[in-house]
Amino acid sequence: MRIFIILTLIFFISCSKELIKEKSEEKFVYPNYDSKTTSYFLEGLRNKSKGNWEAALRYFNWAYKESKNLYMKKEIAIANYNLSRFEKSLSAADSAFDKYNNDFELLELMINCSYKLKKDSLFIFNLDQMIDKFPQKYSYYFIKLRYIESNGDLESIVKFINTLNLSSLPPQMANEMLLKKIYSLFQLKRYSEVIKEFKQNIEYIDKENIALNEILVNSHYNIKNYKQAYTYQMKLINLNSLDIEDFYKLILISYNTEDKSKIEESFELSIKKFPQDLDLRVERSKYLFNLGKYTEAENSILSICKSDSLKIIAFNELATIADVKNLKREAIKYYEKALSISKENKNILNNYAYLLSELGENLDLALEYSKKALSKEPNNPSYLDTMGWILYKLKRYEESYNYVKKALDYTDNPISELHKHFAEILLVLDRKSEAVEHFEKAYIIGKDPKILEKIEELK
Structure with missing residues (x-):
C-alpha cells in the first residue's frame, strides 16, 4: 500500500510538471515539488477549470509559498485578473515575466491589465514587447493602431506604420495599414505624400477601394493637378456611379482642367446618367x-x-x-x-422688377411687379430692397429710405448690395456720415474696389 501511494505521488508530480510546461511557450526546467506543493497546484488547476477563481487563487498562493516557483505567479496573475483585481494581477504577471519573458500568455495578461488600469505608457510598452517578441501575432498591430487612433494622433499613426515591413504582413493587413497611413497623411494635408505613398506601395493596396480613390482625387485637386484628379474622379464614377454628387465634382474638376473636351465629356456623362x-x-x-x-x-x-x-x-x-x-x-x-406663362411667381416678379430698376427702364412696370411680389411676401428683405431701389430711381427718396431700412431690419446678414443701396439713399438725403458707414459695411462684405473709391471720395 505504501509503495502504491509513493508511485501515485510520483505520477502526480510528473503530471504537474507537464501541465505547467503546456501553459508556457518556453521550455522550462522545474524543480521537484514536494507533495504539498503538488497537491495545492493540482487543486488550484481543478478549481480554475471550474471557474472557481477565489479557491484557485488561494491554492496557487499556497503552492507559491511552498515552492517559491515564479511560474505559480502566472497562475496567481490569471486568477486575480478573472477576479478583476488588475493591480495584483499585473504585479504577479510582472514578477513571473522577469523569468519567463517569452511567455505569450503572460505578456497578453500584462497588456490587458495595463489597459484596464489605464496605465498608458506601460500599455504601449507591453504592446511593443508583444509586437517585438511575437511578430506573427498580427492582432496586436491593430490594437496599437486603434489605441493611437483613439488619441487622435495622426502623426503617430504615420510613424507607427512606417516601422512595419509591409512585405512581411498578410496582404489584407498590409492593405489596411497602408490605407490608414494614406488617410492620416490626407488628414494632415500632406497631399504630395499621399500620392507618393500610393505610387510606392501600389502592389500592397486595393486600387479599387472607393475611399482611397476619393482621397486621391482630393489630393491631386488640392495640389492643382487637375488632370490627374479628373482621371481618378472618372475611375470613382466607374466604381460607384450612383451618387450624383460625384458627377457634379467631375464637372467642377473638368472646369479646372480648362480642357474643353473634358468639360463636354463630364456634362455628357452626367446628363446621360441623370x-x-x-x-x-x-x-x-x-x-x-x-x-x-x-x-x-x-x-x-x-x-x-x-x-x-x-x-x-x-x-x-x-x-x-x-x-x-x-x-x-x-x-x-x-x-x-x-x-x-404666369404673372404669379413672386421670385420672377421681384427679379424682373429689380433688373428693370438697374437698367432704369420701365420703372412704372417695375414698381407694379415689385408691389405684387411684396403683397405675397411683405417682409422679404430682397423684395423690400427691390421696392426701395425702384423708388430711389423714381427719386422718391423718403419712401425709398423706409423700404431699404426695413430690409436691413429684417435680415441678420445683409449682402453688400443692400448696404450700398442704403448708403446711396442716405447720401441724397444729405446724411453723409451715415452713408459712409454703410459704404464701409458694403466694402467689408463685398470687397468691391469701386465702393472703396467712393468712400475715399466722401472722406
Whole structure:
C-alpha cells in the first residue's frame, strides 16, 4: 500500500510538471515539488477549470509559498485578473515575466491589465514587447493602431506604420495599414505624400477601394493637378456611379482642367446618367452661355421641362444665368417668357422688377411687379430692397429710405448690395456720415474696389 501511494505521488508530480510546461511557450526546467506543493497546484488547476477563481487563487498562493516557483505567479496573475483585481494581477504577471519573458500568455495578461488600469505608457510598452517578441501575432498591430487612433494622433499613426515591413504582413493587413497611413497623411494635408505613398506601395493596396480613390482625387485637386484628379474622379464614377454628387465634382474638376473636351465629356456623362436632373441642365446652360450658345443653353433646360411650372423655373434660371453674365437683354427676354406663362411667381416678379430698376427702364412696370411680389411676401428683405431701389430711381427718396431700412431690419446678414443701396439713399438725403458707414459695411462684405473709391471720395 505504501509503495502504491509513493508511485501515485510520483505520477502526480510528473503530471504537474507537464501541465505547467503546456501553459508556457518556453521550455522550462522545474524543480521537484514536494507533495504539498503538488497537491495545492493540482487543486488550484481543478478549481480554475471550474471557474472557481477565489479557491484557485488561494491554492496557487499556497503552492507559491511552498515552492517559491515564479511560474505559480502566472497562475496567481490569471486568477486575480478573472477576479478583476488588475493591480495584483499585473504585479504577479510582472514578477513571473522577469523569468519567463517569452511567455505569450503572460505578456497578453500584462497588456490587458495595463489597459484596464489605464496605465498608458506601460500599455504601449507591453504592446511593443508583444509586437517585438511575437511578430506573427498580427492582432496586436491593430490594437496599437486603434489605441493611437483613439488619441487622435495622426502623426503617430504615420510613424507607427512606417516601422512595419509591409512585405512581411498578410496582404489584407498590409492593405489596411497602408490605407490608414494614406488617410492620416490626407488628414494632415500632406497631399504630395499621399500620392507618393500610393505610387510606392501600389502592389500592397486595393486600387479599387472607393475611399482611397476619393482621397486621391482630393489630393491631386488640392495640389492643382487637375488632370490627374479628373482621371481618378472618372475611375470613382466607374466604381460607384450612383451618387450624383460625384458627377457634379467631375464637372467642377473638368472646369479646372480648362480642357474643353473634358468639360463636354463630364456634362455628357452626367446628363446621360441623370437625364431629368434640372440642376445639371442649369449648370450645362451656364457653360453654354460662356460659349455664346444661347439657343443651345435654352434647349438644354427646356427639353426636360414639360409642365408650365417647370418652364417658369427654367426661364428664371436662364434669366439669372444671363444676368450674371451681364447679358441683360437676354435676361429680360427670359423673364418675359416666364411672365407670359404666369404673372404669379413672386421670385420672377421681384427679379424682373429689380433688373428693370438697374437698367432704369420701365420703372412704372417695375414698381407694379415689385408691389405684387411684396403683397405675397411683405417682409422679404430682397423684395423690400427691390421696392426701395425702384423708388430711389423714381427719386422718391423718403419712401425709398423706409423700404431699404426695413430690409436691413429684417435680415441678420445683409449682402453688400443692400448696404450700398442704403448708403446711396442716405447720401441724397444729405446724411453723409451715415452713408459712409454703410459704404464701409458694403466694402467689408463685398470687397468691391469701386465702393472703396467712393468712400475715399466722401472722406
